[in-house]
Amino acid sequence: MLHIVACIKQVPDTKIIKMNPKTNTMDRASAPAILNPYDAHAVEEAVRLKKKYGGTVSVLTMGPPPAVKAIKKCIELGADEGYMISDRAFAGADTLATSYALTKALEKIAKHQPIDLVICGKMTIDGDTGQVGPGIARRLNIPPLTGVKKVVEINKEKGYAIVQRKLEDGYEVVKSTLPCLFTVEKEINDISFAPLPNMIKAARYQPTIWTADDLENVDRKQLGLKGSPTIVSKVWAPPKPEGGQLLEGTAQEQVNKLLSIIFEKKELFQ
Amino acid sequence: MPEKFDCIVVGAGPAGTACAYELAKAGVNVLLLERGEYPGSKNVMGGVLYRKMMEDIIPEFYKEAPLERPIVEQRFMMMDKESAVTFSYKGLEWGREPYNNFTVLRAKFDQWFAEKAVEQGALLVCETVALECIVENGRVVGVRTDRPDGDVYADVVVLADGVNSLLAKQLGFHREWRPDEVALATMEILKLDKGIIEDRFNLEPGQGCTIELFGDATKGILGTGFLYTNKDTLSIGVGTLLSGLIKHKIKPYELLEYVKNHPMIRPYIQGSEPIEYLAHLIPEGGYHSIPKVAGHGVLVVGDAAQLVNAIHREGSNMAMTSGRLAAETIIMAKEYNDFSESMLDHYRMKLMESFIGQDLKKYKDATHHFDAFPQYFERYIPMMNRAASQMFTVDGASKWEKQKKIWRDFGSTGEKLKLARDVIKAWRVMK
Numbered sequence: 001m002l003h004i005v006a007c008i009k010q011v012p013d014t015k016i017i018k019m020n021p022k023t024n025t026m027d028r029a030s031a032p033a034i035l036n037p038y039d040a041h042a043v044e045e046a047v048r049l050k051k052k053y054g055g056t057v058s059v060l061t062m063g064p065p066p067a068v069k070a071i072k073k074c075i076e077l078g079a080d081e082g083y084m085i086s087d088r089a090f091a092g093a094d095t096l097a098t099s100y101a102l103t104k105a106l107e108k109i110a111k112h113q114p115i116d117l118v119i120c121g122k123m124t125i126d127g128d129t130g131q132v133g134p135g136i137a138r139r140l141n142i143p144p145l146t147g148v149k150k151v152v153e154i155n156k157e158k159g160y161a162i163v164q165r166k167l168e169d170g171y172e173v174v175k176s177t178l179p180c181l182f183t184v185e186k187e188i189n190d191i192s193f194a195p196l197p198n199m200i201k202a203a204r205y206q207p208t209i210w211t212a213d214d215l216e217n218v219d220r221k222q223l224g225l226k227g228s229p230t231i232v233s234k235v236w237a238p239p240k241p242e243g244g245q246l247l248e249g250t251a252q253e254q255v256n257k258l259l260s261i262i263f264e265k266k267e268l269f270q
Numbered sequence: 271m272p273e274k275f276d277c278i279v280v281g282a283g284p285a286g287t288a289c290a291y292e293l294a295k296a297g298v299n300v301l302l303l304e305r306g307e308y309p310g311s312k313n314v315m316g317g318v319l320y321r322k323m324m325e326d327i328i329p330e331f332y333k334e335a336p337l338e339r340p341i342v343e344q345r346f347m348m349m350d351k352e353s354a355v356t357f358s359y360k361g362l363e364w365g366r367e368p369y370n371n372f373t374v375l376r377a378k379f380d381q382w383f384a385e386k387a388v389e390q391g392a393l394l395v396c397e398t399v400a401l402e403c404i405v406e407n408g409r410v411v412g413v414r415t416d417r418p419d420g421d422v423y424a425d426v427v428v429l430a431d432g433v434n435s436l437l438a439k440q441l442g443f444h445r446e447w448r449p450d451e452v453a454l455a456t457m458e459i460l461k462l463d464k465g466i467i468e469d470r471f472n473l474e475p476g477q478g479c480t481i482e483l484f485g486d487a488t489k490g491i492l493g494t495g496f497l498y499t500n501k502d503t504l505s506i507g508v509g510t511l512l513s514g515l516i517k518h519k520i521k522p523y524e525l526l527e528y529v530k531n532h533p534m535i536r537p538y539i540q541g542s543e544p545i546e547y548l549a550h551l552i553p554e555g556g557y558h559s560i561p562k563v564a565g566h567g568v569l570v571v572g573d574a575a576q577l578v579n580a581i582h583r584e585g586s587n588m589a590m591t592s593g594r595l596a597a598e599t600i601i602m603a604k605e606y607n608d609f610s611e612s613m614l615d616h617y618r619m620k621l622m623e624s625f626i627g628q629d630l631k632k633y634k635d636a637t638h639h640f641d642a643f644p645q646y647f648e649r650y651i652p653m654m655n656r657a658a659s660q661m662f663t664v665d666g667a668s669k670w671e672k673q674k675k676i677w678r679d680f681g682s683t684g685e686k687l688k689l690a691r692d693v694i695k696a697w698r699v700m701k
Contacts (some may be wrong), residue, residue: 193417193418194417194418195417195418195419195420196395196398196415196417196418196419196420196421196422197272197273197419199395199397199398199417200273200301200393200395200422203393203394203395204393
């Protein structure tokens with residue numbers, strides 16, 4: 001029986017978020033909080049693997065109390081249990097401190113039931129770093145398999161996993177020992193329409209919530225802002241693309257114009 | 271095995287949520303189903319929430335609910351093309367506890383209200399569409415949703431699924447509404463600075479004003495326009511009977527654009543920025559259109575039961591009260607473990623004895639009357655404007671002469687008699 005843990009995060013919906021024009025930071029209150037879309041695919045894959053090989057799926061998040069909603073979303077998707085670490089001591093964490101805190105929580109979960117596989121989304125849509133997954137793998141000393149686009153096989157008895165990793169010009173097939181950690185691409189699966197019993201279970205569900213004190217062997221200096229060496233020295237908005245040209249006229253005229261422009265600027269395409 | 275609840279409420283609008291809240295508070299195991307992403311995401315209303323009926327459910331809700339502004343002034347504008355006769359009442363007693371009513375934005379308010387029901391123990395499941403009632407041996411025993419393994423059972427199902435109530439229709443409780451039984455309302459939310467709103471509407475900080483628009487606001491089609499003040503937005507809209515839109519071959523958004531550009535309205539909204547566009551049907555059939563509201567194992571509440579007083583633009587209050595009365599009936603039915611139609615029909619009796627039944631009865635012919643005799647909106651409102659203009663224009667003519675001119679403007683002797691008859695008829699349908 002596999003025990004898969006998906007690490008997830010509640011993020012502001014950056015598709016509709018407004019930026020503060022003065023500080024160039026996100027106005028988090030201006031957008032609803034959602035389950036990070038990549039993480040939804042991570043949970044979905046965990047649930048599919050559970051259905052195929054048997055086992056349980058736990059989800060883990062770090063966040064403020066409203067992040068319970070993101071865990072409930074995962075229960076809707078078919079996760080069995082949810083764990084949340086929530087404490088002011090975790091606030092202001094960068095990817096280094098976040099991976100540390102999540103690792104401590106994973107160690108605690110593993111004591112209860114050993115973990116065979118950790119799945120994370122490729123990255124979060126608010127930070128876009130993609131560092132937390134590999135950070136956890138390094139701290140747990142297990143192989144990180146990033147950019148997973150397909151899980152070919154999991155074999156717990158023989159202790160290996162085979163996956164396809166996305167590359168710029170294709171994909172590679174990788175075989176790894178278990179336990180290991182995947183970070184997954186969106187194309188790995190389509191999110192299923194949750195069955196009603198899951199929806200009802202999620203509406204009732206209360207996750208296990210741990211504070212910093214509940215975790216074991218924690219070095220407090222590595223938590224939250226204190227444990228975050230990242231310095232944001234400057235934030236700026238990307239320059240707006242310029243120089244676009246709208247072609248007018250009949251379809252034939254537009255095509256002719258387009259071809260002549262391409263011909264003029266052919267060096268750009270070489 | 272599909273799960274069984276004591277009660278399933280379909281729709282988390284004011285009616286459904288009020289019902290679920292009261293049931294949960296009484297310890298009834300209730301499932302509240304909502305098709306939207308969250309309660310309020312699909313709901314539309316001009317924006318007036320009545321304090322009394324809400325307080326019947328949650329006392330002193332105004333201390334924590336997300337409200338926009340308490341209304342201290344209600345204006346009524348009888349509009350012609352370039353003029354308006356306005357009357358209004360402003361009372362500062364409405365600006366203090368316990369208040370009279372408030373403007374609200376439904377997306378925020380409904381979400382808050384549903385959270386309150388969840389706190390009481392109701393189970394809220396969103397993004398789930400109830401497709402039909404499950405009927406066994408002539409009794410409603412549950413609901414079939416659009417989700418996999420989507421059947422769920424209950425002793426009683428409350429249909430709070432809004433104006434079209436497909437579920438009640440499937441049960442044969444009502445037919446398709448006629449175009450003169452529903453109004454189509456379109457509205458926009460316009461962003462405008464708080465201070466500018468208060469200046470333009472003559473308000474103290476935090477206070478609110480509503481303006482109802484008659485006559486040229488709807489180009490003479492039976493219906494009303496409205497302009498309400500929110501915290502830092504305005505709600506502006508028009509609602510007309512669907513039959514009127516069909517008859518005049520006019521598109522609802524054209525009517526909204528017309529109101530926004532009307533010289534009597536434009537100065538209020540100048541410089542504002544539209545941030546949302548909403549449209550919804552409103553059940554305005556009134557008393558005669560109230561469908562069957564109780565059956566074996568099923569009750570119908572709110573818009574689904576046509577509970578709207580179009581004349582006084584009241585609906586959300588009736589929704590809440592009907593939800594509460596349905597809950598009382600279910601709690602009683604549960605004591606006797608009897609969910610038959612004869613037991614649940616107590617709800618209909620409570621409904622008819624309450625202000626809902628009484629008010630809808632009072633105005634039972636009003637909408638139909640004004641729909642059948644368009645001269646009130648098309649002819650008499652412009653006439654009222656001309657009379658006011660005549661009387662208040664100082665041009666050297668004596669007031670007697672002015673009265674004579676106004677009298678002549680009322681038309682021939684025959685037309686005057688018709689006017690007198692229309693006034694009496696209007697009094698009869700409104701009294």
